[in-house]
Amino acid sequence: MTKLCIFDLDGTVLDTVQTLAHYGNGALVNHGVAPIEAEQYKYLAGAGMAALIKNMLNFRECYTDELFKKVLSDYDTAYNADITYKTTIYEGLVEALDNIKAQGIELAIVSNKPDYAAKDVVYALFGKDYFREVVGQLPDVPLKPDPTAVFGVMERAGVAADECLYIGDTSTDMKTGKNAGLFSVGVLWGFRGEDELRDNGADLIIRHPSELYHYILSNG
Numbered sequence: 001m002t003k004l005c006i007f008d009l010d011g012t013v014l015d016t017v018q019t020l021a022h023y024g025n026g027a028l029v030n031h032g033v034a035p036i037e038a039e040q041y042k043y044l045a046g047a048g049m050a051a052l053i054k055n056m057l058n059f060r061e062c063y064t065d066e067l068f069k070k071v072l073s074d075y076d077t078a079y080n081a082d083i084t085y086k087t088t089i090y091e092g093l094v095e096a097l098d099n100i101k102a103q104g105i106e107l108a109i110v111s112n113k114p115d116y117a118a119k120d121v122v123y124a125l126f127g128k129d130y131f132r133e134v135v136g137q138l139p140d141v142p143l144k145p146d147p148t149a150v151f152g153v154m155e156r157a158g159v160a161a162d163e164c165l166y167i168g169d170t171s172t173d174m175k176t177g178k179n180a181g182l183f184s185v186g187v188l189w190g191f192r193g194e195d196e197l198r199d200n201g202a203d204l205i206i207r208h209p210s211e212l213y214h215y216i217l218s219n220g
Helices: 017-030 038-044 049-059 065-081 093-102 115-126 148-157 171-179 194-199 209-219
Strands: 004-007 106-114 133-137 164-168 183-187 204-206
Touching (some): 106 115, 115 133, 164 209, 183 194
Parallel strands (some): 004 106, 106 133, 183 204
8 A cells, every 4th residue: 555655856746947957058158158958958967966067068078177166056056046947846746646645645755956955946836744755965865866865755754665656757766766665657747758767667657647646546
């Protein structure tokens, strides 16, 4: 019986690609680097802020340690000044999550976004108490696909692996779910495609949030 659903954030709960592109390109242009098409950010993001900036600079073939520090600083400052800019909740998701919660199932988020940023954007768009817990990147906790943060959420919720689902949109998420021993659901409304999700261990692929609710109803 499912008691807890743990979600990735960017590309799963929130559509942030335009946000990432806006602040990423702003930071690049500040230092004379050409902007990157927004769609490309779906493939640059997913492993945390530092990795995003490195991927941006490598994509433009201009990485240096000095430039990395400057672009990272500019991106972080601008992003935190207006964290919800261009960010939206995926269509149909709130209804599906409300229905899942109505079954007595708790919801949580584990993200590679910095912890303060993950909390700020979720609290701004959902309220502080909608999710049982929102966990982002923390000092001394490895990033996903390491399952440490997921294990922490499960332990605090008092649930076993067979009582928990992990839901995400990238290979990192599917590996995270598998590393945690969880049934892993890949979503197709996010940043990556079906082949990537299947190749990295997705147990179920869904195209609309309502399918997650119906799966839980059918499988307990």
